[in-house]
Amino acid sequence: MPYFDAASAAPLHPVARQALQAALDEGWADPARLYREGRRARLLLDAARETAAEAVGCRPDELVFTPSGTHAVHSGIAGALAGRRRVGSRLVVSAVEHSSVLHAGETHEAAGGSVAQVPVGRSGAVDAAVFAAALTPDTALACLQSANHEVGTEQPVAEVAAACREAGVPLLVDAAQSLGWGRVAEGWSLLAGSAHKWGGPAGVGLLAVRKGVRFAAQGPADERESGRAPGFENIPAIVAAAASLRAVRDEAAAESVRLRALVDRIRTRVPELVPDVEVVGDPVRRLPHLVTFSCLYVDGETVLAELDRAGFSVSSGSSCTSSTLTPSHVLRAMGVLSEGNVRVSLPTGTTEDEVDAFLRALPGVVAAVREHLGAPAPEPRPAVQSDTLVIDALGRRCPIPVIELAKVIGTVPVGGRVTVLSDDEAARLDIPAWCEMRGQEYVGEEKSEKGGTAYVVRRLV
């Protein structure tokens, strides 16, 4: 039963499990205490910090452990913004950051700060020059992920870091998705990571803040972890996290080549096996283990449920928004299709057989979902000789509006228009994306008198 959602959480690495077991016996006491149990706990914590700092590429006293990657991002952003309050209150982020970064930005805006989002291209990467142009003199902090969590595209961290240095702006790198694969390029000021993404246990994140970076921890004071992460240290989990980071790094060189080949196979074969599929994300500058594709005329949750029934655990869109049924902000920012989105992220150890089994199962699953939803057949339907047509898809959730559009586009003459009325927010992304995939013209949207929005499409082919 292959599990292909390593980007959400990886199963515990065997080394992490061994380290956790040992540290449960030796590391349960308060490391602030001077008696022997406390001293033992302190030694374990110090050793774990050294191991993690070595993997991150910083000094041990620059690194603290947090209760999660989300906490590391939240407190890193809040502390860096507060430390540079006198410079200004502008926060610059890429449009495809993890929701934890965007949510921290919303909090900053609610408190009177401003947030500028740097757009990305269709591959999901920012342009370093565009990012640099956003670094105004009142910019307190910039944030850029090392690689995108939904599509795997690597960001130009080194170039953006150089631009930030030039502008005198600290750069926080959310390295949650890439830290298990290697160090982040030099030049960052703050760095956040999350252990359960690299086979460590849940409950451990890390935040590194370079010496010299102005930083003022926010929230109630606490003595632990240099005042940057309140609460009793979770030493057994920290020990396991550090041990597994070292272990996966040792395996990373060989494993990344192997998984990269498996992902390339998925990238190549899926469009051959399944019609009307768009594989998204940069094909070369990407994480080794992750690929995302979107299927026209398919509802993402349904295809995931069918794949689960067939024995494959994959995810769709952003894990943090999947339950809210809003379109992924990442795919939207990239301007690519979001409907029927499937993210495959292979844990270390994934076999060729497992990937091939997935490729055998996928076409049938997608076809069945499309048939159930009444997706259009390959042949064009007979024209009805009207050059304008209105589809009322109000109250119907995506992908229905796109399916209905695809069904009727062949019934208006070339140059004719189809207007789709929809009140599903996802249509705003998916109808233009469908037009681009199909070579039709997306004219634009209008306010609809019947409610929702009228999306106008002109038939070109």
Place this chain on the structure above:
Amino acid sequence: MPYFDAASAAPLHPVARQALQAALDEGWADPARLYREGRRARLLLDAARETAAEAVGCRPDELVFTPSGTHAVHSGIAGALAGRRRVGSRLVVSAVEHSSVLHAGETHEAAGGSVAQVPVGRSGAVDAAVFAAALTPDTALACLQSANHEVGTEQPVAEVAAACREAGVPLLVDAAQSLGWGRVAEGWSLLAGSAHKWGGPAGVGLLAVRKGVRFAAQGPADERESGRAPGFENIPAIVAAAASLRAVRDEAAAESVRLRALVDRIRTRVPELVPDVEVVGDPVRRLPHLVTFSCLYVDGETVLAELDRAGFSVSSGSSCTSSTLTPSHVLRAMGVLSEGNVRVSLPTGTTEDEVDAFLRALPGVVAAVREHLGAPAPEPRPAVQSDTLVIDALGRRCPIPVIELAKVIGTVPVGGRVTVLSDDEAARLDIPAWCEMRGQEYVGEEKSEKGGTAYVVRRLV
């Protein structure tokens, strides 16, 4: 090698260890996911929540898991204050709350709110009527611990909860020290707990918020744990925490009787075995497993180090301030001696033999420390026929000022005065406490021209 610091952290309960092992295999995936690994994780999380809610005495949907007890307190206080912003910005707390509560109060004050501290008596308990009087119409929230973490005294939670209900003020109870022993009395609005205090793993706290209590979670948004605890859930640790809470509760009735008897033995025997000792905290309304005493003419850190060398792990003062060498705010609020403070908190399973070994070792340890520090001999020294005397203890840390005072008090005639010059903040507490223990009159303090403070004592006996 007995470990007597259960109030800091308890070793992992065997049930917690078993549950953790099992949940590492079944509970590592993202519980927000719909595939089988995610569903399994969700089932474990839901079951743990039901178990914990049953132990706390609330509905499962009123309880969230946090990364620590400190996080539960911080976010509980911040959310409750924000939820009642329209009512006012006054926070009422007892003077002997855990530092996490007091630090959250400082943050509230820094943001423009006000904090009122309700004093405690010499036993460490608040008077419910005094607490009630502090509940002004602009009070947004009141906080009271269930039992004190340093001296074990139980607080009159039921009476204070009734007063809060009368005044329409929500009450947050920090139940960190007592939750393993039983439910908190009815009437609370919010409740916080910490798993590593009851034999669960580190990395798990809990926050319960009664339905109907106005609550607005602060900080960046996050979907997990009802929006009240950001970050990926630490399910294996949560499962272990809930299982161990149930296990220790099953054992609590028998174990509390047994440990209460052992603590009573310490309370009775220590003053018989060691001269010049004050056992503090309520002798009856107290936690079953915890006792604190202070030894005159002894430095707390030194006696702890000597006890560690003799094989006993105990703590001194507040665990959260022990490394800062400031006197415990709890002992100060109680008006009792803080010097030479030793807290003994017995983990479940502590044997009679271990306690007896401690009682055998303690007198020699204290005597050796006193001898090393030059503490006064029992006999009064010959008088020198001066009725006023000034001791310059500037630059010397407690307990030296008290030791010097004790040495010379017999050299002035009855009715004569001794003035102690000291710049150690602890002297402000310890000199009056010594006078009370010795039947001498503490006249008061004056500004000293040589720097520090002049503490004036009149010899009565």
